Amino acid sequence: MAALALIDDIRAASRLMVRELGFMDATVAATDYPPSAVHTILEIGIRGPMTSGELGDFLRLEKSSVSRMVRKLIDCGELRETPDAEDARSKRLSLTAKGRRTLEALHGFGRQQVSGALAALTEAEQRTVREGMMLYARALLQSRAENEVQSAA
Numbered sequence: 001m002a003a004l005a006l007i008d009d010i011r012a013a014s015r016l017m018v019r020e021l022g023f024m025d026a027t028v029a030a031t032d033y034p035p036s037a038v039h040t041i042l043e044i045g046i047r048g049p050m051t052s053g054e055l056g057d058f059l060r061l062e063k064s065s066v067s068r069m070v071r072k073l074i075d076c077g078e079l080r081e082t083p084d085a086e087d088a089r090s091k092r093l094s095l096t097a098k099g100r101r102t103l104e105a106l107h108g109f110g111r112q113q114v115s116g117a118l119a120a121l122t123e124a125e126q127r128t129v130r131e132g133m134m135l136y137a138r139a140l141l142q143s144r145a146e147n148e149v150q151s152a153a
Contacts, residue, residue: 010136021113029109031102036061037069038106041078041095045103049094051084078102 022028028035039059044050050058056066070093073079078099084090095103118126 029106031106033073034069036065037073037078040069040073041099041103042106044079044093045095045100049082049092051090051092053090055093073099 018024023035027033028038031038033041036059040055043055043058047058052066052070053063055061055070056063059066061069070079070081074081076098077096079093080096081091081093084092118129121129
């Protein structure tokens with residue numbers, strides 16, 4: 001029973017974080033964009049140019065959803081497509097100047113949000129939060145990978 005209480009507490013904390021971080025809103029991070037578009041700008045900004053397929057794999061989104069979202073971000077001037085040097089049939093997505101400004105605004109918003117929350121904690125608690133979140137994120141990734149291997153077998 002203790003394990004069930006632990007699981008339910010973690011699930012409740014996860015739901016609260018999703019709400020507090022604004023992911024239940026139609027748009028997030030003080031933008032006019034949905035969460036998937038915000039994550040697209042962040043990940044391309046952090047990781048560099050990538051194809052739509054790579055983006056979909058990384059964000060775990062369906063190809064059709066990625067295609068529509070990328071088209072909207074290109075139309076809004078956030079992203080550009082350029083031919084892939086290694087495969088002319090493929091296009092690489094990168095941030096435009098506007099996209100880089102949006103990326104900086106997203107980083108500023110996120111850092112302010114996290115900084116405000118961390119201000120309520122001691123330094124030791126802050127380190128505990130960082131380590132716990134990193135461990136949990138890694139465990140989620142590992143669990144998904146193991147489930148995918150089992151499903152494929």
